[in-house]
Amino acid sequence: MTGATVRLEGVRIGLGDHLVLSDVSLVIPAGSFLAIVGPSGVGKTTLLRALAGTVPLREGRLSIERPQDGSAPQVAFVFQEPRLLPWLRTSENVALVAPGRSASERRQRAYAALAAVHLPERAFSAWPRQLSGGMAQRAALARALVTEPDLLLLDEPFSAVDALTRLRLQDYLLELWERFGFTAVLVTHDVDEAVYLADRVVLLGGRPATVQESFAVDVPRPRDRGDARLAALRARVLGALDREAGEPIAAASGQ
Amino acid sequence: MALQRLSASARDEPLSRTRRERVPTGKLTRWVVPWIVPALIVAGWWGIVAAGWIPSYQLPPPQTVLRTSREMIAQGELLAHLVATLQRLSWGYLLGAVPGIAFGTLTGLSPTLRRAVDPTVQGLRAIPSLAWVPLFLLWFGIGEQARVLLIALGVFLPVYFNVLAAISGLDWRLVEFAQVYRLGRWRTLRFVLIPGALPGVLTGLRAGLSLGWMFVVAAELIAASSGLGFLLVEGQSTMRPDRVLVALLSFGVLGKLSDSVLARIERVVLAWRETIGSVQEAEATP
Ligand SMILES: Nc1ncnc2c1ncn2[C@@H]1O[C@H](COP(=O)(O)OP(=O)(O)OP(=O)(O)O)[C@@H](O)[C@H]1O
Ligand SMILES: [Mg+2]
Numbered sequence: 141m142t143g144a145t146v147r148l149e150g151v152r153i154g155l156g157d158h159l160v161l162s163d164v165s166l167v168i169p170a171g172s173f174l175a176i177v178g179p180s181g182v183g184k185t186t187l188l189r190a191l192a193g194t195v196p197l198r199e200g201r202l203s204i205e206r207p208q209d210g211s212a213p214q215v216a217f218v219f220q221e222p223r224l225l226p227w228l229r230t231s232e233n234v235a236l237v238a239p240g241r242s243a244s245e246r247r248q249r250a251y252a253a254l255a256a257v258h259l260p261e262r263a264f265s266a267w268p269r270q271l272s273g274g275m276a277q278r279a280a281l282a283r284a285l286v287t288e289p290d291l292l293l294l295d296e297p298f299s300a301v302d303a304l305t306r307l308r309l310q311d312y313l314l315e316l317w318e319r320f321g322f323t324a325v326l327v328t329h330d331v332d333e334a335v336y337l338a339d340r341v342v343l344l345g346g347r348p349a350t351v352q353e354s355f356a357v358d359v360p361r362p363r364d365r366g367d368a369r370l371a372a373l374r375a376r377v378l379g380a381l382d383r384e385a386g387e388p389i390a391a392a393s394g395q
Numbered sequence: 396m397a398l399q400r401l402s403a404s405a406r407d408e409p410l411s412r413t414r415r416e417r418v419p420t421g422k423l424t425r426w427v428v429p430w431i432v433p434a435l436i437v438a439g440w441w442g443i444v445a446a447g448w449i450p451s452y453q454l455p456p457p458q459t460v461l462r463t464s465r466e467m468i469a470q471g472e473l474l475a476h477l478v479a480t481l482q483r484l485s486w487g488y489l490l491g492a493v494p495g496i497a498f499g500t501l502t503g504l505s506p507t508l509r510r511a512v513d514p515t516v517q518g519l520r521a522i523p524s525l526a527w528v529p530l531f532l533l534w535f536g537i538g539e540q541a542r543v544l545l546i547a548l549g550v551f552l553p554v555y556f557n558v559l560a561a562i563s564g565l566d567w568r569l570v571e572f573a574q575v576y577r578l579g580r581w582r583t584l585r586f587v588l589i590p591g592a593l594p595g596v597l598t599g600l601r602a603g604l605s606l607g608w609m610f611v612v613a614a615e616l617i618a619a620s621s622g623l624g625f626l627l628v629e630g631q632s633t634m635r636p637d638r639v640l641v642a643l644l645s646f647g648v649l650g651k652l653s654d655s656v657l658a659r660i661e662r663v664v665l666a667w668r669e670t671i672g673s674v675q676e677a678e679a680t681p
Contacts, residue, residue, distance in 0.1 A: 192575045217575045223568055227590040227667045236586060237576045267667045287576065 143171035143323040144204045144213040144290035146191065151200035152348075153183070153190055160186045162348035164200070170207050173317060173324045175334035177377065178344035179385045184327040185220075187344070188293045191325065192217050206290050216289035218297045222276035224268035230254070230279050231264040238286040253286035254279065257312055274305035278312070285316060292317075294326040298333070306330075307365075310337060318361075331381065335373050336365055343377065345384035353380050455637040463637040464644075477645060479621035483539075484611050487546025492603055494547075495554025496596065502555075503562025503592075513559070520556070524549050524606070528613055537618035549610030553602035561595020562588075594668070597661045604657060608650050623649075 146168040153161040160183040168174050176184050189195040190202065192215055204213045224233045234250035235243075254264055257278040268276055277297060284292055294313075298306040310333060317324050328334050334341045335357055345352040355377055359369050437457050443449055444456040451459070467473040502509045527548060535541035569591060573583040615624020623642045630638035662669065 194571060194574050215575070217572075219568070219572070221568075223572050225569060225572075225586060225590070227593075227665075228586065236582070237578070269667070 142206070142208065142290070142321050144206050144215075145170045146291060146323065146325070147201070147203045147205075149201045151190065151202060152198040153186055153195060154198050155186065155195070159198075159348040161190075161344075161350065163350050164344075166342065166351060168323055168325065170323055171321050172340070173338045174326070175338035175341045176325065176327045176344060177329070177331060177334055177341060177381060178349065179381070180329075182344050182346075183349040184344055185295055188217070188295050188325065188327055191215070191291070191293055204291055213290040214287055215291045215293065216284035216287045218277075218280050218284045218292070218294045220296045220299065222268065222271075222273075222280040224276060224279060224283070226268050229265050229267060230259070230271065233268065233279065234283045234286050237283055239288065249286050250282075253282040256285060256316060257282045274301040274309065277301055277309065281309070281313065281316075285320070288320075289322050291323045291325070294324065296327055296329060299329060306333075313337065314361075331374050331377050332365075332370075335370050335377065336363060341373075341377055343380050343384060352384060452634065453636060455640070460637050460640045460644075463635075464641045467638070467641060473641065473645070476621055476623050476626050476642075477649070479619075479625075480611055480615065480623045481649070483542055483546060483614065483622065484607055486543045487610065488550050488604065488607050489547075490543065491547035491550025491607070492554050492600060495551045495599065495603065496558050499555045499558025499599070500562055500592075503559045509559075509563070516555070520552065524552055525609070525613055528617065532617065542614035542619065545614045546607055546610040549606040549613075550603040553606055554596075554599040557595050557599025557602060558592070561592040561599070564595070565591045594665055597657070597664065601654065601657050601661070604653055605650070608646070608653075612646070 146166070148164050148166040151161060151164040152159070153164075164187065166174075176187065178184050186195060190197060191204070204215065206213050224230070225236070228236060231247065231250045231254060234253055235246045238246040238249040238253070240246040240249055251264065255261075259275060259278050259282065263271060263275055263279075268279070271279065277300070281297065297313075298309050301309065313324075314337060324337075326334070326337060331341075335355075338357055340357060341355045342351050343353040343355075344350070355373060357370075357373060359367060359373075363370065440454070441457050444451055444454055455463075464473065502512055528545065531541060531545050531548070535544055565588060569587050570583070573587045578586065611622070612624045612627070615622040616628055619625040623645050626642035627639055630636065630642065
């Protein structure tokens with residue numbers, strides 16, 4: 141897996157008779173890390189689902205390509221909640237989607253993936269409902285990784301875990317991204333998380349939503365969370381988000 | 396929960412003593428307590444009859460019932476009736492549960508079919524199912540076939556409703572997971588749809604079983620020359636309350652046994668729901 145290139149051109153998506161996204165154009169280079177921010181309900185999840193192929197486009201073009209060959213790219217999704225199958229043990233959940241000819245090979249890969257996200261070994265054979273929120277989300281991350289994705293989609297994956305666990309999971313994610321080289325698209329409400337992890341942060345806004353602004357994060361890795369450049373960028377993104385969320389009021393007072 | 400209670404009550408005692416003493420007492424209590432009420436009932440029953448408050452031709456004392464049941468077992472009579480009842484119930488259960496699962500699944504999976512069929516079925520549901528009995532007798536006569544079909548009807552309805560609810564109540568988020576990870580039809584069915592619907596299906600099967608017993612009695616009360624229900628009617632018409640009681644007790648024992656078989660299956664199959672403890676997080680720094 142070396143990462144897929146994603147191209148969106150003039151994409152328009154509706155749910156029911158409600159137009160959610162319109163004229164979305166984006167290029168996500170192979171192996172890059174993109175963060176998407178935007179007000180609640182703007183259509184971030186919808187955009188990820190379109191990338192995963194579970195929501196049809198009304199208009200426009202979407203292509204996900206592996207640069208080396210034309211073969212079908214592998215897309216994996218980490219949902220907002222762990223979404224493990226409650227009737228399979230943790231390792232079985234991962235083995236279910238693992239590639240491999242034999243059951244034992246899939247199990248081996250599942251163990252390796254769970255180890256890669258630093259899940260304690262005694263949690264491997266636990267039922268999902270026995271796991272803490274952070275452990276379950278790690279298992280979900282392992283399940284996505286075991287498929288050897290070219291494109292990894294993450295929908296607010298760490299929003300339900302405590303602050304310390306969140307920082308740790310962010311570092312695991314970064315470590316895995318550097319190791320495996322997949323293209324990552326992360327939806328998040330946490331602007332700190334966005335600027336710390338991503339190469340680029342895009343802001344979705346408007347109704348129907350489109351890409352309002354795009355911020356390049358030109359800070360080399362490994363990054364320091366306290367880096368002044370990150371702090372400055374964070375302030376800019378927050379400012380843009382604020383304008384986006386408070387649009388009607390700002391427009392009324394400004395004109 | 397039991398664990399919590401134990402540790403709470405044991406808090407002010409030395410741990411080692413608690414461990415040694417509580418466990419056997421607890422075990423003994425567990426085995427003895429459930430038998431206290433039945434023992435009291437039998438004693439009361441015996442007392443009432445012995446005191447002559449109820450004449451023994453209406454309520455024979457426990458020892459008479461015991462003797463009668465021993466005779467009936469010795470002559471093979473009880474077994475014959477038991478077998479007849481169980482046979483009917485098994486056929487009826489099979490003929491009710493299988494279509495119940497099949498139709499419930501189909502209606503659950505297809506919204507169109509659900510809109511077409513479900514209001515009608517829900518409407519029919521308002522009729523207490525025993526009210527169908529006379530119509531059934533009119534249509535199918537009073538033969539063995541009619542009895543089995545009647546039981547099948549009683550089993551079908553609760554199985555159908557529960558399966559339908561289980562299938563249409565499946566977590567769409569897990570279905571989306573299956574889609575995104577391209578599990579394909581077979582694995583989606585095997586790992587997502589079936590296990591997701593299983594709790595509801597098992598609830599339906601248990602409800603179907605208890606209705607099945609009800610309908611066996613109905614069928615045998617009305618028209619039969621064998622079976623435990625027949626034994627009830629016959630005991631009544633020949634003024635043999637002891638035989639009626641033997642039949643009643645047999646129903647009780649069989650009903651309980653068959654339900655615990657299903658309950659056991661449920662516990663094994665749904666082990667993932669029964670978990671209490673959680674895996675503690677001990678963060679090892681990488
Ligand atoms: N199945 C659906 N049918 C119709 N409308 C929907 C459906 N799902 C979502 N929507 C609408 O589409 C819009 C975008 O939803 P989406 O879930 O993509 O938002 P989001 O940006 O992910 O929000 P959040 O940050 O709260 O997760 C919302 O206005 C929502 O009401
Ligand atoms: Mg969302």
